[in-house]
Amino acid sequence: QVQLVESGGGLVQAGGSLRLSCVVSGGMFTRYAMGWFRQAPGKEREFVSAISWNGGTTYYNDSVKGRFTISRDSAMNTVWMQMNGLKPEDTAVYYCAATVTFTAQAEALTRDAGYYHWGQGTQVTVSS
Numbered sequence: 001q002v003q004l005v006e007s008g009g010g011l012v013q014a015g016g017s018l019r020l021s022c023v024v025s026g027g028m029f030t031r032y033a034m035g036w037f038r039q040a041p042g043k044e045r046e047f048v049s050a051i052s053w054n055g056g057t058t059y060y061n062d063s064v065k066g067r068f069t070i071s072r073d074s075a076m077n078t079v080w081m082q083m084n085g086l087k088p089e090d091t092a093v094y095y096c097a098a099t100v101t102f103t104a105q106a107e108a109l110t111r112d113a114g115y116y117h118w119g120q121g122t123q124v125t126v127s128s
Contacts, residue, residue, distance in 0.1 A: 002027040002117045006096045009122030012086055016126070020081045022096030022119055029077040030054075031100045032117075033109050036070065036081050038092035038124075048094070049081055050109035057104035064090075086126045093121040 008020040024032065035050040049070040050059045058070055067085040072078065079096065097115035101108055108114050 002098065004096045004098060004117055004119035006094065006119040006122040009094060009124045011125045011127065014086060014088055014126055014128050016086050017082070017084045018086065018124060020083065020094055020096075020122060020124075022079045024077045024079075024098055024117075027098070027100075027117070030074050031102075032098040033101050033103075034070075034072060034079040035097045035099075035109060035112075035115055036079075036094060037097060037112055038090075038094045039121075040089075040092040043092075045095070045112055047110045047112065051079065052104040052109065053102055057109075059106055059110050083124070086124075088126045088128045091124060091126050093123050095119055095121045 003025045006022045033053050036048040037045050038048050039045040051070045055072050069082045071080050096119040098117040099115045
């Protein structure tokens, strides 16, 4: 059974940084495209970033471009999201997601419906 475990969330002041990690077990990590999504209280879950199975293609929500960076390491079965310049509006529960696909098309990687495996989420709170 595939399991995704996120870590790295916490409380940070505006302008600060956090690095989220997601470790994947129980599956073939090299086959997975990986994504990060977030859900703030009272809002729908939204796409944040994604990386293709081979790391060659990345996508970002416009609201985080230039501030967040997604990366992966197949030897460690891990995907990270470095978050810099955090803003109060980044406050949310962040979820890691995985899907088996060799496509790098945005339509496949930026929609939560395309992901089959999800982590439990990690809380990120940014104070002003």
